Amino acid sequence: MRKADVVSSIAEKTGIPKVDILVALEAFFKEVKTSLVEGEPVYVRGFGSFILKKRAAKIGRNIKKNIAVEIPEHYIPAFKPAKEFVQAVKESKHKLAEHSGNEEEHD
Template sequence: MRKADIVGSIAEKTGIPKVDILVALEAFFKEVKTSLVEGEPVYVRGFGSFILKKRAAKIGRNIKKNVAVEIPEHFIPAFKPAREFVQAVKGSTHELVAHDGEMVDQ
């Protein structure tokens, strides 16, 4: 499911124009990004948390040049689903199969 599919589904279920839903969805994404950039996690009860995970500094390798490269400590965004979300997915009966690099229902 893509963003356009989500917007269409919400519009169909609520009767709200697609443009308004798209604006709200984009505003949500922007707020999540802004909060994480500022170091503050976002908690959505019953859905999950958008958090930062700390990656330790390490030594990597540039294989082409055969040179060691120092990768500094950094943060990456992550999503931690809520318990209810995990249970709902575990209870799902759909089988997912890789198709052109994407997971799809079969």
């Protein structure tokens, strides 16, 4: 599902114009990015957390030049789903596997 599909789905369910939903969704994304850049995680109860994960310094390789390169310690954005979210996905996993299996049989 792409962002346009999400916007359409929300508009269909709520009756709110797509333009307004897109503006709100973009504002949410921008706020998450801004918060993480400032080092502050974003917690959405029942959904999950947008957090920063620390990557330790390590030695990498530049294959083209065949030299060792030091990769400094850095942070990357990550998403940690809430327990309720994980449980909902686990419970629906069998339905998704059966559904995708049925589609393959019909093709």
